[in-house]
Amino acid sequence: MTPTVRLRSVAIGALAAALVATSVQAAPPAPRSPADSEQLARSIFAELVGLNTTHAIGSAKATDALAARFLAAGVPAEDIFVGGPRPDKMNIVVRFHGRGKGKPVLFNAHLDVVEAIRETWSVDPFVLTEKDGFFYGRGTVDVKQEVAILAANLLRLKREGWKPDRDVILFFNTDEETGGDANGVEWMLAEHRNLIDAGLVINHDAGKGQALHGEKLWNTIQTAEKVYVTYSLTTGSAGGHSSLPARDNAIARLARAVAKLDVYSFPVRFSETTRRYLEAVQARVAPDTAAAVRALLANPADAVALDKLRDAPVLNAQAHSTCPVTLVQGGQSESALPMRAKATIQCRLLPDENTDEVIATLRRVIGDPEVEVGVVYPPNPSPAATLDPAVVAKVEHVTDEMWPGLKVVPVMSSGASDSVFFRRAGLQTFGVSGTFVDESDLRAHGRDERVGVNEFYESLEFSYRLIKSLAAAR
Ligand SMILES: [Zn+2]
16 A cells, blocks of 8 residues: 555755845756667657646556667567556556676656646646746656656667666556555565566665756755655544533543644754765755854754754755654534544655554643544554665765766655665665756646756756766665
């Protein structure tokens, strides 16, 4: 069982609110792929955006289209797998054989997209439209651009007669956005693990480049995601006529519990990833926020600094587990005393948080045995990846070749992607992509989703170099 749409693809967003703009310096143009390669990438991109792969329709048309392209390019049929739990929910895996020097490296992105309401868009969401320096369409940034980039690059490498040291596997899956019983990564791991078993997984749906108002800040490498878990608080009281209130009132009791949780902060704990991320961000936030980040890095128990960080939710989320109240229900009639009250507590836990301890903490903070704490959506813990210096060095090297001087910063996502399934299955997984997304212009899942034309083509060349680098023997 995987989570539903509510937790998918949560943007690193809100970062823009915490950042301070600096003057933009003109950077030299980044290297680009040959024109024929760019044309191929664009044509695959247009084909994929043109195929509606929302949950209701499924991804089978996209897997058919991609399989046809790989077959036409001379990839043997036995190296192409198309399959899924249902005829409409299909995944595609393509293997490019190497010299067997090490376990395969796998590149992953999902094929499905969230719904798009035509009337709310200024262009047709299912037609790739180039306008004002952007490609518009559903999936242009989440995440068909990456599928097109990876497919075009492997076709380019095949044309160039490249023979990697290790097998290179492309895996494009269905149903990332909705989870549910058709998630392609979960299904493949359960049914055909041998086809996607890799020494290294690079998920192109995470670890984007972050820009602000047109200025590239840094590229990122995603090593972890917070764990999604939902609890309920329920309590009851005797009820009766509202003209004769008793001492005990279920809604008031629940309100007291919620108020206590609201001011409670889970302990701050940094990983190498969150520490390095906050160190990098520090240089780009307002001085008082930077001072709070610095104080907290020096002393995680600094309550004043943590309180200051609550004004910057995107930074606060990196520092500790969070459990806000999201829903509340109670009572049964305007003129009756409540018999029942219920609140929903939605937690995003640090990857190594002990979930039994979290529930014990909630009970302890509430301090009222009459308020029952229950689990609504159980945690599916997924461990953080250990930052692998060899992988980081390659990502840094390719990033620096493309955009000289640009840093690579490790990140932990506060939302979730398919990386959780790979990591839970024990596969070393990092989110990496060379697609820069502007934090002041986040449109994934929204209207008029778009990616910069330059950003798309730069990412094409970044990915080409990264594939070659990572497929080389260690
Ligand atoms: Zn996505």
